Amino acid sequence: MLKKERHDSIMRQINLHNRVLTSDLVQLLSVSEDTIRRDLQELAEHDQLYKVHGGALSKSYQSSFDDSTVYAKDAKIIIAKKAITLIKDGMVILTGGGTTIIEMVKQLPENLHATFFTISPFVAIELANYPRVEVILIGGLFSKNSQVTYGGHVINQLSEISPDLCLLGTSALHANDGLTDTDWEINQLKKTMLNCSKKTAVLCISEKLNISLRLKVAPITNIQYLITELPSDDPQLADYQIKSLQIL
Structure with a gap:
């Protein structure tokens, strides 16, 4: 090569x-x-x-706040606008990190009244712009690679909450293999986030579909919503059309 x-x-x-x-x-x-x-x-x-x-x-x-460097920005904005339709006043929301989640936060209604737990300092800073949103940053060790907090202390804190909705980005999603990742610590963190939440929405650009990485996070049946930039009836999503999963 x-x-x-x-x-x-x-x-x-x-x-x-x-x-x-x-x-x-x-x-x-x-x-x-x-x-x-x-x-x-x-x-x-x-x-x-x-x-x-x-x-x-x-x-x-x-550099999450530099819009000019966000990969697939237009697709992520489409995903963000779909994701906020799931968020209602009074809800308790848990979020991961990453540029798609940050784009979602930027699209929130200015008068939204909700509580957000997050493991991402960057997401917390964006949420601080909303006067009626309570922001709780879950603290612990900070991953320089993933830009989120992690470790036993974070997992213990997550196990004590029960969010209405978890909004999670992903490195890879496969119809058969489900959610996968490459980082052991982040893998355990995502498992805990899914387990503690009543419902989970995965925000995923279509380029990350049909990819499997070496560590399993959860089967696709553990996810309630899949949000991509594609129309819900796009042929690329045919393998994800299962009864337990709503595609936005």
Whole structure:
């Protein structure tokens, strides 16, 4: 594989998942770890990503408030506008992090009266713009890669709440394999978020459909709503048309 092809493949993974691990890229591209490290360094020098220990982060993920760097921004705005139709006054909402969730927060009605729990400091800052929204940031260890709080303390706090709705971004969604991820700690966190919530909506750009990663979060039957930028009857969503799942 030529270097340009490797770089294109790396950037596609970065744009889809916001972060990549060197070990995953080695396996995906069938090259040495040294080659991947050099590729990441070159891409970082060209200001295309942030190189971190063990992998790299998306520019849009690291700079969530810079609209110009958000990948698939138009699609995420469509998803955001669909997602807010699920939110009603008086609800208790739990959110994950990521650029799609931040776009959703930006679309909320100004007079919304609700309580939001979140594991994302960036989401909490955006929510602070709404005068009638109570914002509770669940604190713990902070993941520099995923940009959310995590760990046993966070999981204990989550187990004590019962939100009406969990709004969750995802790295990958597959009709058979369900929600999957690559980070063990984040994997446990997402499991707890789903388990403590009465209903869960997954916000997912269509490019992340039909992808399976190595760690299982939950089967698709544990999700009540799937929100993509596609029309609900789009052929790409045919495999997700199951009785327990409402597609928006």
